[in-house]
Amino acid sequence: EAQVTQNPRYLITVTGKKLTVTCSQNMNHEYMSWYRQDPGLGLRQIYYSMNVEVTDKGDVPEGYKVSRKEKRNFPLILESPSPNQTSLYFCASSGGNTDTQYFGPGTRLTVL
């Protein structure tokens, strides 16, 4: 089954404790992206990657890092999480001859 997976689905952590949210897709897509969704602010892009070893900032990159060492994986790294990073995070991918982005199930992160 073609899909985008994220782990963990739920995470509660404390300020300053480094964490990684993994994202993986099995569709051989070149493009991958991370979004955060907050009430009243909608979905905002954090980082995106157009292919292996090619990443760039989206609209809200501060406090986040990403890497794209393999085509299928695009982890989101919070090196020193803060409470304002409490949010619902989505990974998405697209590829082939379409711009359509397919979303993972989401990761709900709470930073205390």
Add this chain to the structure above:
Amino acid sequence: QKEVEQNSGPLSVPEGAIASLNCTYSDRVSQSFFWYRQYSGKSPELIMSIYSNGDKEDGRFTAQLNKASQYVSLLIRDSQPSDSATYLCAVITGSARQLTFGSGTQLTVLP
């Protein structure tokens, strides 16, 4: 500044009626347009994509695009209670394929 705006909700329609959702975008070079449906706490799910001026129909859903007016809409015919969700308009611009979302319109279909 890329911007996508949707008509403010929430929107309520009776079961069986037509629901009309509207979206405008500011970047004239936008090329790809999408409607996603999102249930509370779930991920966005693609309903329709549209790339050319005019109408595109898929079952009970019709997307309409007018690039001259920078306007895209979604019509849902014979609305069902299961259509109750937030509908997100999204636009892609440029070679970076950056997808910009509107804030969403919450639709409730009343039985």
